[in-house]
Amino acid sequence: MTATLPLSAAQTSIWFGQQLDPANPVYNTADYVLVEGPVEPERMERAVRAAVAEAESLHARFALEGDEPRQRHEPRDWPFPVLDLSAEPDPPAAAEAWMRADVRTPVDLAEGPLFAQALLKLADDRWIWHQRVHHIAVDGYAFSLLARRVADLYTDGGGTAFGPFAKVLATEASYVDSGKPAVDGGFWRDYLADLPEPPGLVDRLAGIGDHTVRATAQVPAEALRALATQENVGWPDVVTAAVAGYLHRATGADEVVLGLPVMGRLGTPLLRVPSIVMNIVPLRIPVSSGDTLPALAREVAAQVKRTRPHQRYRHEQIRRDLSLVGGNRKLFGPVVNVMPFDNDLRFDGHRGRMRNLAAGPVEDLAVGVRDFSDGSGLSVELDGNPALYDERTLVRHRDRLLRLLDEGVRVSDRPIGRIPLADRVVPRREPLPPAPDVVDLIRRRAAERPDAIAVEQGDARLTYAELVAEADRLAGRLRERGAGPDVLVSLQSRRRPETIAALLGVLFAGAAYVPLDPDAPEERTRAVLEAANPPIRITDVISGRTQPVAGQARPGNLAYVVHTSGSTGRPNGVLVTREALAGFVRAAGERYGITAEDRVLQFAALHFDASVEEVFVTLCAGAALVLRSDEMTASIGGFLRACDESRVTFLDLPTAFWHEVAHAVDGGEELPRSVRAVVIGGEAALATRVAQWRATGVSLINTYGPTEATVVATAADLCA
Structure with a gap:
């Protein structure tokens, strides 16, 4: 060993x-x-x-x-x-x-x-x-x-x-034995003696989530490099100055404290050792609205030069020296990570372009800037803690920061306080290509991961291969009964794995399903059936062997019909096309960040359109759909324990039920550690409950949308 x-x-x-x-x-x-x-x-x-x-x-x-x-x-x-x-x-x-x-x-x-x-x-x-x-x-x-x-x-x-x-351990030992840490520690204690509270774009702390929110952009670099040469500073200094200026504009602070990642390798034998050596040091930058971007860049360069001899002293030790460990004070605000490494590679003469996908945890906000020597300019990446930022907010900060950088470089004698930071006029976006039909996506997920769990309820499970096979079998039987485009098939079943297969079987046959409430009064069910007049009822389909037949439905054909009571009390049918369903699934999947690793609780009854969000967004992402049992909601404590046992990562709850969950968690009930996000909707969220929830660090997305707009029309993270 x-x-x-x-x-x-x-x-x-x-x-x-x-x-x-x-x-x-x-x-x-x-x-x-x-x-x-x-x-x-x-x-x-x-x-x-x-x-x-x-x-x-x-x-x-x-x-x-x-x-x-x-x-x-x-x-x-x-x-x-x-x-x-x-x-x-x-x-x-x-x-x-x-x-x-x-x-x-x-x-x-x-x-x-x-x-x-x-x-x-x-x-x-x-x-x-x-x-x-x-x-x-x-x-x-x-x-x-x-x-x-x-x-x-x-x-x-x-x-x-x-x-x-x-070599990493030997280099660290050599540094400790040199006596230099005592000198460096003294420098940082003096440098940070009167450290103000580092301003940030969000005035609160939050735990670190299990992912980051990112907004990126590609920006030209010629003018920026020319300005840096003219001012005898490095182009990273200009970028860092722009972040400092933007933070001043956003907060009014006359001094900002940025986190500066440093390589920690120069002057050591570690330039050829792949490992983690990087350190992050605080950089204090005085700034006023009368400063120009070049003046700020010169100040940044001076601060970097001042701190450079002491940058090997670990930021964790600085926190301990200043008694910031475990407290509510930050050592620095946003982190600015400029990576001037050459990312242009050659593979037997063919160009390889290196791109970052994930940079690790972010406490607040990190601005990453990468240089591409192929002439394509700079890649700017804003990574935000999802407990503090949503994508829309991050994009807004990105655009305003780049506006300040662009204007500050182009009109270099203009004070940063006079640069207008109104949102840019964004060029009209090209229309997105049509979203794939949900049937095609689910089949694709089954081909990619046939043995992955698709639907689960207690000990009952269907893999993606089993789910698709059962849906195909039922689709064949439905087609024998005349199912096809715009043919309605009523579905009156309880929340079971075989019910999900039946629902998919209707769509696989090219038809549209009409969900019925199994607990509704007979009069209500009769009224819905009279309004929809579905020629096929799923309970009438006799099981048997058939050959799977792919549905021939087009985007404009119906996917499902759900009924609301309406102001008259009579059922009103809302007709939703396959095209509308596909577009919603794509948008919701991106907004909620659902991946194949998620386990989504199926909470809503199938005759409510909230179930559409749970079922199709989950299965189209290749995730696991965990069906709740009636016993799960007998008590809030039991519900939370059941979610924990099922390793649920994503909850979609009625706001009224979430109010009870938030109250219970604030009172000592434990929220499952697996849960990363909760979607609520249906009524207004109480401000007191939202305030209580923020302590959990779990994303809370409030949605709204009339049934006629395909489930959800708007969404906002209340904890951002």
């Missing part, structure tokens, strides 16, 4: 952070390389495996020895999947969906592996190499090292091998 090693300072911080929530995937980081040319999969696999074998930190396993975490480097077998997505309707979108689902994979630090590698084919001349690594093993610079090493090995098998991880 290999000997154990201590953790580096950076690793220790992440190890303890992960212990707070061992199954949280937020520490996963991921980059991918888009290769614009043919790729030989076997050759790529050899290159990736060779580079990974050299990177010792990727093979770490962590365990406690006494009270101290230790690591052991133990290479083990690991898979290298090659996925052909070229037949997908939108291969890049399919690839991104697959990679984002992979990023949400929890990592066991004790067992590993800490990483995943994959090759995705978009076309014969377009491939994606994807790598996901836990942050305890790498930082951004290490990702760049790995990518360049793989490119070299793939191209000619040459290049310099990585250095051993032992």
Whole structure:
């Protein structure tokens, strides 16, 4: 058995952070390389495996020895999947969906592996190499090292091998033995002696969620570089100055404190060692509305120069020195991470463009800027804590920040206080392509993961393969009875796995379903049947063997008809087309971030359109639909325990029921740790309950929409 090693300072911080929530995937980081040319999969696999074998930190396993975490480097077998997505309707979108689902994979630090590698084919001349690594093993610079090493090995098998991880520990020990930490600690205590409360765009703290919200943009760099040269500063200083100026404009603070990630490798033997070495130090920047962007950039450069000799002193230790650990004071506000690494790669002469997919946890807001030497400019990424920001808010901050940067560079003598930051006039967006039919999406998920759980209720389960097979069987029987486009099929069944299969069978047959309330008075059911007059009732269909027949419905044909009581008390049918259902599923899936790793509770009765949101958004994403039982809602405590036992990650609840959940959680009931988001709707949310809920750190999305608008028309995160 290999000997154990201590953790580096950076690793220790992440190890303890992960212990707070061992199954949280937020520490996963991921980059991918888009290769614009043919790729030989076997050759790529050899290159990736060779580079990974050299990177010792990727093979770490962590365990406690006494009270101290230790690591052991133990290479083990690991898979290298090659996925052909070229037949997908939108291969890049399919690839991104697959990679984002992979990023949400929890990592066991004790067992590993800490990483995943994959090759995705978009076309014969377009491939994606994807790598996901836990942050305890790498930082951004290490990702760049790995990518360049793989490119070299793939191209000619040459290049310099990585250095051993032992150099990281030796370098840290050398720093400690030098006596320099005492000097650096004294510097930071003086530098931060009268530290104000670091201003932020959101005036509160929040726990770290299991993902981040991101808004990106590509911006030209020629004018920015020219201004930096003119002012004798680095272009990263100009970008950092723009963030400082924007924070001043947003908060009115006359001093901002930014977090500045630093490599920690210069002047050390670690330039060829892939590991996590990066540190984050506070940067104090005085700013006023009369400052120009060049003046601010010069101030940033001066502050960076002042702090540079002391940047190896860990930010965790600075927090301890200033007694900020466990308190309500921040050490810095938004983080500005400028990565000037060369991300333009060559794979046997073919260009590879490196892009980031996930950068790890964010306490508040992180602004990442990447330089592309291929002339495409700078990539700007705003990552926000989902407990503090929603996507719409983040996009608004991105656009205003880039407006300040653009105007400040273009009219460099204009004070930042006089730069108008009204939202840009956004060019008219090209219409989205038609959303895929839900039947096509569900079949696709079954082909991708046939053995994954699709529907679950207690011990009863249907895999995606079983669900589709049962729906196909029923579709054949329905077609024999005349089912097809715009033919209505009534469905009066309770919440059971076979009911979901029956519902899909109607759509698979190309028909539309009419859900009936099994507990409704006979008069109500009779009125609905008279209004809809469905020629087929699911209970009349006799089971038997048939050949599966694909539905021939078009986008404009009906998908379902739900009935409301209306102002007259008589049932009013709302006709929803397959096109409307497909568009809603795409929009809701993106808004809620549902992935194949989610487990969504099916709460609503099937004759309410809220069930459409639960059933189709879940199954079209390849997630697991967990059907509630009647017993689950007998008490709030029992409901929460049942959700915990079922590992539910996403709840869609009536607002009135959520009010009771929020009250119970505030009173001491435990919210399942697996739950990442809750959607509510149906009535106004009480402000007191929302305030109580914010302490949970779980996203709360309030929705509204009349049935006629296909389930939901608006959504807002009340905790953002």
